[in-house]
Amino acid sequence: MSETFAKPVPHPTPDTQPFWDGLARGQYLLQRCKECGKLRHYPRPVCDGCWSMAHEWVPAGGRGTVHSWTVCHHPFHMGFKAQSPYILLTVDLAEGVRAQGQLRGLPAEALRLGLEVAIGFEQEGEGPVLPVFHPVPA
Amino acid sequence: MSLFERAAITGIGETAHGRGLQQGSALSLQLQASLAAIADAGLSPRDIDGIIPMATGAAVAEDFITNFGIPDLRFSATTPMGGASCVAAIQAAAAAVATGICRHVLLPIGRTGYSGTRIGARVHEMPQFRTIGEFELPLGNVAPAQIYAPMARRHMELYGTTSRQLAEIAVTTRRHAILNGNAAMTKPLTIEDHQNSRMIADPFRLFDCSLESDGGAAVVVSSAEAARDLRQPRVLVMGAAEGHPDSPSVITQRPDILRIGLAKAAPRAFAMAGVKPSDIQVAEIYDCFTYVVLRQLEELGFCKPGEGGAFVEGGALGIGGRLPVNTHGGLLSQAHLAGMNHIVELVRQLRGQAGAAQVEGATLGLVTGYGDMGDGSIAIMRRA
Numbered sequence: 463m464s465e466t467f468a469k470p471v472p473h474p475t476p477d478t479q480p481f482w483d484g485l486a487r488g489q490y491l492l493q494r495c496k497e498c499g500k501l502r503h504y505p506r507p508v509c510d511g512c513w514s515m516a517h518e519w520v521p522a523g524g525r526g527t528v529h530s531w532t533v534c535h536h537p538f539h540m541g542f543k544a545q546s547p548y549i550l551l552t553v554d555l556a557e558g559v560r561a562q563g564q565l566r567g568l569p570a571e572a573l574r575l576g577l578e579v580a581i582g583f584e585q586e587g588e589g590p591v592l593p594v595f596h597p598v599p600a
Numbered sequence: 601m602s603l604f605e606r607a608a609i610t611g612i613g614e615t616a617h618g619r620g621l622q623q624g625s626a627l628s629l630q631l632q633a634s635l636a637a638i639a640d641a642g643l644s645p646r647d648i649d650g651i652i653p654m655a656t657g658a659a660v661a662e663d664f665i666t667n668f669g670i671p672d673l674r675f676s677a678t679t680p681m682g683g684a685s686c687v688a689a690i691q692a693a694a695a696a697v698a699t700g701i702c703r704h705v706l707l708p709i710g711r712t713g714y715s716g717t718r719i720g721a722r723v724h725e726m727p728q729f730r731t732i733g734e735f736e737l738p739l740g741n742v743a744p745a746q747i748y749a750p751m752a753r754r755h756m757e758l759y760g761t762t763s764r765q766l767a768e769i770a771v772t773t774r775r776h777a778i779l780n781g782n783a784a785m786t787k788p789l790t791i792e793d794h795q796n797s798r799m800i801a802d803p804f805r806l807f808d809c810s811l812e813s814d815g816g817a818a819v820v821v822s823s824a825e826a827a828r829d830l831r832q833p834r835v836l837v838m839g840a841a842e843g844h845p846d847s848p849s850v851i852t853q854r855p856d857i858l859r860i861g862l863a864k865a866a867p868r869a870f871a872m873a874g875v876k877p878s879d880i881q882v883a884e885i886y887d888c889f890t891y892v893v894l895r896q897l898e899e900l901g902f903c904k905p906g907e908g909g910a911f912v913e914g915g916a917l918g919i920g921g922r923l924p925v926n927t928h929g930g931l932l933s934q935a936h937l938a939g940m941n942h943i944v945e946l947v948r949q950l951r952g953q954a955g956a957a958q959v960e961g962a963t964l965g966l967v968t969g970y971g972d973m974g975d976g977s978i979a980i981m982r983r984a
């Protein structure tokens with residue numbers, strides 16, 4: 463990776479590479495079992511419902527609600543020092559799995575369980591495209 | 601066959617605990633603590649015929665064979681569950697002695713968490729953190745404080761749990777560390793000190809987080825029969841269990857992010873022991889974060905889910921309180937030895953050897969472990 467990008471980067475495997483390729487195209491991809499149709503996330507080789515390894519990748523709709531959050535004040539990795547404090551959201555996607563991402567455009571004081579948010583995509587420097595969350599206009 | 605009272609903790613040992621004591625490598629610290637535990641039991645190092653080193657620790661079974669001249673090690677294993685490892689090792693050791701594989705199993709740990717590599721800086725090198733390492737670390741979810749904070753936040757939002765209630769746990773634990781005397785933290789702590797401490801990962805403030813320290817601790821688990829001939833009062837293992845949460849590698853995808861492995865392990869251990877939560881006189885509860893204590897108290901059945909905040913108020917966890925907890929100062933204030941120090945303290949309490957921190961007349965207690973993303977372990981013990 464580039465010396466100018468100071469944050470930790472993912473190390474995808476053949477099992478997970480399509481998820482990262484999806485983000486690069488502005489899609490948040492979920493795995494769907496080709497045998498029984500169960501969605502799973504994060505990406506992994508086997509469906510825990512029917513144990514089939516056959517799967518396809520489907521884009522999430524991009525809407526969800528706040529499940530929980532933390533405001534990260536202490537930068538445990540120096541790559542995040544400049545943007546601290548930052549808010550990490552845990553989001554219930556409409557599809558029934560969860561996603562994590564930093565929150566944009568809202569202070570922590572405005573957060574509550576169930577608040578509606580929309581997924582977005584950001585790329586910093588030569589780093590990977592990452593999911594973020596934005597408030598949904600009322 | 602049940603493991604009920606088939607094993608006993610026969611020896612306990614620990615080094616001085618502190619930060620930057622320059623007292624040796626992580627290997628030498630656990631050898632030192634092990635020699636103390638073996639001597640406490642009245643055994644020779646050559647009597648050890650089983651060993652369960654920490655899976656991610658600085659020593660392997662071979663180090664003990666070499667340093668102690670163990671002639672015939674019959675059993676070695678690891679229980680790789682992070683902070684749940686030490687207590688989970690009690691179940692594994694009990695199974696080994698109950699089936700006659702061996703007689704005396706050593707459980708050692710030594711760490712230089714303060715002088716050496718910090719836990720928070722290297723968790724992503726462990727295979728059980730691989731999923732978080734790929735999908736959440738790049739987003740800024742770096743350290744255990746950040747990984748666990750959303751559980752605490754959701755508990756607060758759902759049940760009204762407050763930061764002052766978490767502070768109660770930190771303050772009581774500090775008081776116990778001072779009573780213990782062998783502790784990294786020696787200064788009294790107030791709820792205001794906690795409330796004024798800097799925010800690490802909301803809702804966790806500095807004093808919600810366990811410390812990093814240098815030291816070693818060890819215990820010897822023997823067959824209940826072999827324990828009869830040894831030096832100390834027998835402390836019998838009445839029940840032991842481990843439990844793994846659903847979605848064990850990543851909290852974000854857990855069906856209920858508040859549910860932890862202990863929810864599965866605790867009912868098994870209580871059933872094996874034949875006792876109820878109300879019978880417990882002292883509890884050493886894994887305390888990597890204050891919230892983790894609160895949540896385990898709920899899953900152990902001391903109060904209902906959501907009522908942990910009210911349960912810990914008013915010094916309830918103090919010596920003389922409703923349920924004395926972490927009477928040695930725990931990971932929050934004594935030492936971060938992944939909970940081996942919690943086992944040492946429970947045995948000390950049940951033997952009546954806890955000095956100024958002794959819970960009057962305590963003969964029945966429990967110890968828990970909590971590790972990685974919420975693996976749980978528990979052992980219930982009594983003095984014979």
Ligand SMILES: [Zn+2]
Pocket residue numbers: 495496497498499500509510511512513514
């Ligand atoms: Zn399936």
